[in-house]
Amino acid sequence: xxxxxxxxxxxxxxxxxxxxxxxxxxxxxxxxxxxxxxxxxxxxxxxxxxxxxxxxxxxxxxxxxxxxxxxxxxxxxxxxxxxxxxxxxxxxxxxxxxxxxxxxxxxxxxxxxxxxxxxxxxxxxxxxxxxxxxxxxxxxxxxxxxxxxxxxxxxxxxxxxxxxxxxxxxxxxxxxxxxxxxxxxxxxxxxxxxxxxxxxxxxxxxxxxxxxxxxxxxxxxxxxxxxxxxxxxxxxxxxxxxxxxxxxxxxxxxxxxxxxxxxxxxxxxxxxxxxxxxxxxxxxxxxxxxxxxxxxxxxxxxxxxxxxxxxxxxxxxxxxxxxxxxxxxxxxxxxxxxxxxxxxxxxxxxxxxxxxxxxxxxxxxxxxxxxxxxxxxxxxxxxxxxxxxxxxxxxxxxxxxxxxxxxxxxxxxxxxxxxxxxxxxxxxxxxxxxxxxxxxxxxxxxxxxxxxxxxxxxxxxxxxxxxxxxxxxxxxxxxxxxxxxxxxxxxxxxxxxxxxxxxxxxxxxxxxxxxxxxxxxxxxxxxxxxxxxxxxxxxxxxxxxxxxxxx
Amino acid sequence: xxxxxxxxxxxxxxxxxxxxxxxxxxxxxxxxxxxxxxxxxxxxxxxxxxxxxxxxxxxxxxxxxxxxxxxxxxxxxxxxxxxxxxxxxxxxxxxxxxxxxxxxxxxxxxxxxxxxxxxxxxxxxxxxxxxxxxxxxxxxxxxxxxxxxxxxxxxxxxxxxxxxxxxxxxxxxxxxxxxxxxxxxxxxxxxxxxxxxxxxxxxxxxxxxxxxxxxxxxxxxxxxxxxxxxxxxxxxxxxxxxxxxxxxxxxxxxxxxxxxxxxxxxxxxxxxxxxxxxxxxxxxxxxxxxxxxxxxxxxxxxxxxxxxxxxxxxxxxxxxxxxxxxxxxxxxxxxxxxxxxxxxxxxxxxxxxxxxxxxxxxxxx
Numbered sequence: 001x002x003x004x005x006x007x008x009x010x011x012x013x014x015x016x017x018x019x020x021x022x023x024x025x026x027x028x029x030x031x032x033x034x035x036x037x038x039x040x041x042x043x044x045x046x047x048x049x050x051x052x053x054x055x056x057x058x059x060x061x062x063x064x065x066x067x068x069x070x071x072x073x074x075x076x077x078x079x080x081x082x083x084x085x086x087x088x089x090x091x092x093x094x095x096x097x098x099x100x101x102x103x104x105x106x107x108x109x110x111x112x113x114x115x116x117x118x119x120x121x122x123x124x125x126x127x128x129x130x131x132x133x134x135x136x137x138x139x140x141x142x143x144x145x146x147x148x149x150x151x152x153x154x155x156x157x158x159x160x161x162x163x164x165x166x167x168x169x170x171x172x173x174x175x176x177x178x179x180x181x182x183x184x185x186x187x188x189x190x191x192x193x194x195x196x197x198x199x200x201x202x203x204x205x206x207x208x209x210x211x212x213x214x215x216x217x218x219x220x221x222x223x224x225x226x227x228x229x230x231x232x233x234x235x236x237x238x239x240x241x242x243x244x245x246x247x248x249x250x251x252x253x254x255x256x257x258x259x260x261x262x263x264x265x266x267x268x269x270x271x272x273x274x275x276x277x278x279x280x281x282x283x284x285x286x287x288x289x290x291x292x293x294x295x296x297x298x299x300x301x302x303x304x305x306x307x308x309x310x311x312x313x314x315x316x317x318x319x320x321x322x323x324x325x326x327x328x329x330x331x332x333x334x335x336x337x338x339x340x341x342x343x344x345x346x347x348x349x350x351x352x353x354x355x356x357x358x359x360x361x362x363x364x365x366x367x368x369x370x371x372x373x374x375x376x377x378x379x380x381x382x383x384x385x386x387x388x389x390x391x392x393x394x395x396x397x398x399x400x401x402x403x404x405x406x407x408x409x410x411x412x413x414x415x416x417x418x419x420x421x422x423x424x425x426x427x428x429x430x431x432x433x434x435x436x437x438x439x440x441x442x443x444x445x446x447x448x449x450x451x452x453x454x455x456x457x458x459x460x461x462x463x464x465x466x467x468x469x470x471x472x473x474x475x476x477x478x479x480x481x482x483x484x485x486x487x488x489x490x491x492x493x494x495x496x497x498x499x500x501x502x503x504x505x506x507x508x509x510x511x512x513x514x515x516x517x518x519x520x521x522x523x524x525x526x527x528x529x530x531x532x533x534x535x536x537x538x539x540x541x542x543x544x545x546x547x548x549x550x551x
Numbered sequence: 552x553x554x555x556x557x558x559x560x561x562x563x564x565x566x567x568x569x570x571x572x573x574x575x576x577x578x579x580x581x582x583x584x585x586x587x588x589x590x591x592x593x594x595x596x597x598x599x600x601x602x603x604x605x606x607x608x609x610x611x612x613x614x615x616x617x618x619x620x621x622x623x624x625x626x627x628x629x630x631x632x633x634x635x636x637x638x639x640x641x642x643x644x645x646x647x648x649x650x651x652x653x654x655x656x657x658x659x660x661x662x663x664x665x666x667x668x669x670x671x672x673x674x675x676x677x678x679x680x681x682x683x684x685x686x687x688x689x690x691x692x693x694x695x696x697x698x699x700x701x702x703x704x705x706x707x708x709x710x711x712x713x714x715x716x717x718x719x720x721x722x723x724x725x726x727x728x729x730x731x732x733x734x735x736x737x738x739x740x741x742x743x744x745x746x747x748x749x750x751x752x753x754x755x756x757x758x759x760x761x762x763x764x765x766x767x768x769x770x771x772x773x774x775x776x777x778x779x780x781x782x783x784x785x786x787x788x789x790x791x792x793x794x795x796x797x798x799x800x801x802x803x804x805x806x807x808x809x810x811x812x813x814x815x816x817x818x819x820x821x822x823x824x825x826x827x828x829x830x831x832x833x834x835x836x837x838x839x840x841x842x843x844x845x846x847x848x849x850x851x852x853x854x855x856x857x858x859x860x861x862x863x864x865x866x867x868x869x870x871x872x873x874x875x876x877x878x879x880x881x882x883x884x885x886x887x888x889x890x891x892x893x894x895x896x897x898x899x900x901x902x903x904x905x906x907x908x909x910x911x912x913x914x915x916x
Contacts, residue, residue: 051748057875058661059660059661059662060661060662065662141662142613142629142632142633143616143660143662147625197662217752217755217756219751219755220661220663220671221661221867222751222867223748223751223752223755225752245748245749245752247744247748249743249865250862250865250871250874250875251743251862251863251865254742254743254744254865257730257734257735257742257743258742258743261738261742263741263742263747264748401619431609431610432615432618432619433609433610433611433614433615433618433880434610435618436614436615436618436619436626437614437618440622440623440626441623449619450619451619451620464620469622470622471620471621471622471625472622473622473623
């Protein structure tokens, strides 16, 4: 009979079903034992440990191969720097150094503290410092920060506590800042390779750390466990919490849900504006913010903008009037509030608020003088230059590169400009890779860009944009500005340098080759019992876990 | 002539008999296995080639990362140093030569060897696929039997609609919906990840980790870690499992109904055997045979579904990594991961094809 073999197969089938059922049952029994979704093993339960969640991504924790926020966030916790920014300040001071001074115009000499050690017991001497900078330059990894050391000729270690940097440009006042940048972490020459990137696991295994924390457990872009380093003798002091666990998320929505349910203690970078607005009404968490280094701005191509140099009706005065009218009409506060729920703040100059030398020059010169828009001033600017009728602006933005709200941001800018009756705005968007090529090939008359600083110095918002060989390639060429930029870099008197930076902003504001309009805020969402976030959300733009405590 | 015919006739008859037997037996199993195995190579080759050229259409990773920071000449220098400005065919043949030696290269965005990435995250994807298959079996097969038992009645209609919903609902939508209900509203299951942070550290402390969290969790001997790992698996497994469960449900139902319409079942029915016993004793096993064949196809579906499921639940497996590397336009990593996924799918299909050929000789060449 055909059915007979099936009877033979039955016990096997039963066994299979039995095993499967047992597995499922054990899963649910165990699940029941655990007491719900808020597992007790999140790592954030005791006051001696804090769990931080982030959507940052690490490239590598070898400083020679990374030049991004996620990797630098780790490096800031575990590596020592010669210069660093104390809590609450944008300006650098010696960290594991005793002093840092120009001993000649092209020689910057750093004296190290004596008796410095890495967590693995190796001595930290000037030889390690020389090794650290030499390898960044020689490896020159395509993802690395070697470009920040463009002014460095050589590094010497004449004795165990002295380091001499020889520079190309005399009295480079940005160099101490560079020492606190992604190019500046000091690594252990006994552990790191001089000629190639060292794998992350080898670094962790070698315990080659001398910052406020060491790494005791490392699962790439998944979890990191930090333990306070008792050997750290630097500027920032001892860590307030012995253990910090960091969990890496890919989706900010998941980060938000976990902080909302107190599965983690701190959420830092990058919750959406809507999520932050929602969390600010949640009594279980606190939203803490501080100045951010990110800026958003519109770039004008001096050749192809209306009345630009290569247009048939080229007229520099009319082109300037168009830029002035745009500056008069943009309502920065409306963009910050309506689009970004105040997670961005209005930016009225080229150097963002919080940094030494920052001004509000655009507020004074354009709009209503108080930061608001002014239709009358815009009209007056255009009329004075002889511009009649609505001016057509082909405004380009990137929908996918600067966060999901760029479309809303530019829809509002279009509305602000068009509602004046002075402009007709054609909004266009392009994939970022194509965008990056097009904008330097004069394809876009006006376009959006954003900027994250390399270090917390005003120069990092001036040289890249307005020097002779700037990356904007928008044909803006003001030799007076260029000379002043060069001068402030070498100005040894801090007060005089600040004055020069302020003056550069004034001149650039007159030319309006770009219009900055938003400054990012650093926002951390913390559990109601977590303290210290406000101390580290400063103009250094470095989030130090060592400032956090619980209780 | 006659002698010629008489000499030739037996030979022809013998050949004819052999041919008939071959047709009846479905050809030789050895030849079938060799041909099927050799077909794996062009399958993987075509896929790797497609991915190579499609990824180049999206632009280079250096411009994607640094386009807003460097001027045109600096950008070009970096692109030149990385070799992305060379003719695409040169890059292609170089890549083929590289993978022919088993070297999948190093990720552009994080400098990790591709083989390390494959080993590190492959276990997570396999673990999720395993869980999903369990869910598919637990849900699809019994419900398929129930639908067949109640064929053309209300219960059957409900189950058929359920099956359609299961495989027609986008995986990410089902995932988000389940997360909303069980993680946010009811707060009984974790939001994302393969384990809580504390459990992960406990597992990382083991002398030998396997990457299969369930095995690693049992190695810790800590019931809290085991339950934590299982809890984290529930929503991703159900999300991905339901996709396949819907297909299993429909397949089992159709096959059981087909079997229930055969003569021998009619004969059994006429002897007074109850419908329940007919389903349980006569129709159950034949309905499972096509499931085995379909599993091969489902592996491909599970792996493609895993990309979305892993991304939704931050299940850090190959699918999750693939999505991340795609975002970074990391050619090398994407090519490596896709090649591995292609190998898994091709080998699974090969095994299933061979199993089917052993069970049913008619499919052989």
